Amino acid sequence: MRIKDVMAGKPTGAVRTIAPTASVRELLQVLTEHNIGALVVSEDGVDVIGIVSERDVVRLLAAGTDHLDAAVDTIMTSDVHVCEPGDSLDDLMRLMTNQRIRHVPVVEDGRLRGLVSIGDAVKARISELEFERDQLNQYVAGSQ
Numbered sequence: 001m002r003i004k005d006v007m008a009g010k011p012t013g014a015v016r017t018i019a020p021t022a023s024v025r026e027l028l029q030v031l032t033e034h035n036i037g038a039l040v041v042s043e044d045g046v047d048v049i050g051i052v053s054e055r056d057v058v059r060l061l062a063a064g065t066d067h068l069d070a071a072v073d074t075i076m077t078s079d080v081h082v083c084e085p086g087d088s089l090d091d092l093m094r095l096m097t098n099q100r101i102r103h104v105p106v107v108e109d110g111r112l113r114g115l116v117s118i119g120d121a122v123k124a125r126i127s128e129l130e131f132e133r134d135q136l137n138q139y140v141a142g143s144q
Helices: 003-008 024-034 054-061 089-099 118-142
Strands: 038-041 050-053 103-108 111-117
Touching: 003 089, 003 111, 003 118, 024 038, 024 054, 038 111, 050 054, 050 103, 089 103, 089 118, 111 118
Parallel strands: none
Antiparallel strands: 038 050, 103 111
16 A cells, blocks of 8 residues: 555645744644644645644643743754655555654655654554455355
């Protein structure tokens, strides 16, 4: 299975992004409003300059709540691991496991195309395994 197959199973719509100059308070509002765990940091919704997640906010809040007006670019991860639509799901899951990350932007021709979460990856893998199981069951039932 490829990342493009995973993306096809997701609701259509633009990837949620946030400007690097937005405040952490604004970030929390967007995460809460859309019930998501991470946002791609981008000036224009196309170029990926960072990613910011709930984990980043927790680390900030551990230092005190007076940092809620800090800019997102002060807590974002700027060394972003990305994938492409043609990459394999197995490679993506390996990347997520090895780097201990839960969200990976999908980039094609240098442009942001989507965001895949660990939940998306697990759901796709379960679907793949269920399909294989059903095929094996049909094969076994047909050979008896």
